[in-house]
Amino acid sequence: MLSHLAVLQVVVPLLAAPTCLILERARAAWLFACLACLLSLGISIALFMQVEASGPISYALGGWEAPWGIEYRIDALSSFVLLLINLVAAAVIIGANSSLTAELPEPRHSPFYVLFLLCFAGLQGIVATGDAFNVFVFLEISSLATYALVALGRDRRALFAAYQYLIVGTIGATFYLIGIGFLYSLTGTLNMADMAQLLPGLEEQRLVAAAFAFVVIGIAMKLALFPLHGWLPDAYSQAPSMATAFLAASATKVALYLFIRMYFEVLGQDAVNALFPVGKLFLLLGAIAVILASLAAIRQNNVKRVFALSSVGQIGYLVIGVGLGNALGLQAALLHLFNHGLIKAALFIAVAAVVCRVGGSRLEDFRGLGRAMPWTMGGMVIGALSLIGVPLTAGFVSKWYLVLAAMESGLWPLVALVLIGSFIALFYVWRIVEVAYFQPRDGAAVSEAPLMLLLPLWAMALANLYFGIDTSLTVGGSEQAVNFLMGSRP
């Protein structure tokens, strides 16, 4: 049993999805989904500890040895990302029932759980597998499920947002597939570790460059990297609130994981940069994303859109960390990947709680909630402080590393940029806090959010505080991943 953990991580939610379909009753489906997610969380913790103790785990699917068969590979990087996705998924699914009851008619509940589990399984598959084509399969599973999840939103505009996302997502996946096709024709293997060994010896570096361009653009679309981010604000603001909470905290993170895997391990950072200064391009795009998206967030009136645009900006930070190309920068990216996942989970669950009680997420809906929903807003303020990067929150730790990494590269303007980005975050976040705490509420009285939403919200909020104070897990985990990635190709 223990030796099968790597594959069970994906199989558990994948099989739980059709079971939810059979359990037609919403409550039963929810309980079953909760069970599956908690089980999966347990597996991810076990995997994380196992990898930390004894190094990477390799699992040959169906007993077919790599590179012929499909290999599942859990190393320091993937176990770190798996842990994040599972934490967020468990928090979201626990609160999902209360939020859905308020947002969607009952018949749509069990489809939500089915799609949620499929999406969850797909995302985990991308992280767990060591096979480039298998990645594509899971990418499609998670993407198709995501389109449908977005389309479940109660507004008719959700359909348009889902359609928009579908087109961009499909183009992205196709680009990725073309890139993999090139790499396969060059190396004759689909196993990523195998590819990494074969690629440097090749003569057709021009083709490798083309393959890389396709792969990167494909992933950048899923990642919502500026200027390919157009789908994200619509999709995040139209999807059911809890779906947004999950997607914001995990989907873009997995895209970044895939990106790091391809860039650092398979193709090799130095080899790629010898062909084209990609690192500099990332720095540029990341910087533009941070500033433009943060400025756009200030002007939004819908809180979901504020946080969605903030996500685009935060992806900028992640890409900057990768683009810096040094060990500290990569560690900053991984830390922020984890911490930002926790931040956005807390913020979007708080928004879900507000939508659940007030019925909307426009700025004026937040009036006076500081008094009416003290626990919800308290959790949200913690998430917001972490987003700004106040010390003793998780957000501070990742910003610390990012600034340090920029200093190490001698890129002082970038240091200024990262900090100015934080400063702008203060503005768009504080607008919400001010409305909630200092403007009186008019109209009907509002009660505190249901306990089942407050629990995951506070779990995430406290996680933000915990990982801001005891950083041994996040810093240690990301350091191992960096050593693994940087060490694999000196």
Add this chain to the structure above:
Amino acid sequence: MMQSATQLLLLALVLPLLAVPGILLARNQPNLREAISLLTGAALFIVNLCLFSLGEGGVVLVEILPRLAISLELQPLGLVFGLVASFLWPITTLYAIGYMRGHDEDNQARFYVFFAIAISAVMGLAYSGNLFTLFVFYEIVTFSTYPLVTHAGTEKALKGGRTYLSLLLGTSIVFFIPAMIGTWFFAGNLDFQPGGVFGEEVSPIALSVLLVLFAFGIGKAALMPFHRWLPAAMVAPTPVSALLHAVAVVKAGVFSVVTVVVYIFGIDTVAKLPITPFLVYLAGASILLASLVAMRQDNFKSRLAYSTVSQLGYITLGAFLASEAAVAGSLLHIVMHAFGKITLFFCAGALYVAHHKSQISEFDGMGRVMPITFIAFTLGALSIIGLPPLGGVWSKWFLMMGALDSGYMIMLAVLSISSLLNIVYLLEIPARAFLKPAPEGATLQEARSSSVLAMTITALMCIALFIYGSDIYEFIRSARLT
């Protein structure tokens, strides 16, 4: 010995927080609620006295990243600041009782709760063992005082609060954080140690940039042009302005500047940096400009606010003059100005509560209506101007000595001119109150007795500090500053 220092340091941090649940539980029984605040304040002062008698010790609370910890450490600079802040807290509480009740304010429990949190953070700041700890508590001070500034909840209060928060947090995010991370980058640690943390190999240019970042990043020191938050914060109830915006918050700022100069850079290093003259002149300009602006303010609290900006310039100036005498003068000025300015704010609040007067032009003849208030005001004002027999004379004396030591003759002129300006804009007020005829039908009517008691104590302290000023100076000089 060390053991008890550890426990006392933690107690200083936790004691104000312990009052919070008490205040919340007793929120509907004003007498009990205020008794809790007062007793905690008195106990906190005793804890600080015990810390003073111990003199050394420290504790590491939690290590966040390798070599980046939250730790507390007793050192002479912090002890001076901690004693002043903890002495004035119960007195301000005493004053606030009279003020808040006389004014019938809403949300009084929330007021006392955030007050207690702010004081706890100030204690942490005073006893920080490294720059990171100082920064953390610095930010907690900002956040915990924000609800106090916006206490009234009106549009004007919110606007003031916005300026307050965005300037204080803005400077700390954009300047202070890079300065801190830069220090870490060049020195490899952030621990406070006499003589500074930087090695010989760090270039003076880099150090100059860092020093400028610190000077502007510590926005609470209100060095021009980042002083706007202080007048904006005057929308707060007067006890907040008195303790926080004359003592705790602003002094936290200048205390941080002095600490950074003494324990991060080292006095000798700062004295040699090419940027230092620029900062000295900037502080001098801040002193004079703020005094000139203060003269034009008719609103009493605004005038006091700009006067504070000017006086903070003295302390920053002393730090950047970078001689032992000047730094000791700075620290002494933290003490002297705290007692003087809090007296002035107490008077401002008393006038507002008892007679709803907040404009200086309305004060004609009020000296006969509120004689104790205006006598206290005169004493506080004389101390700030720096005339004997009041405490303020010492700090100005040593600052001037420091300016001479460091060879900035022109700063002598700046300090003298500023004293003259102080006379003009501060003594105008008692002159109006005592010399102009009283308003018709006015009878003797002071503010509530607890408020009057508070301002009497602080005014008398200004005199006591004249007698004991040299002892404080000796204490500071006996410490190892370089």
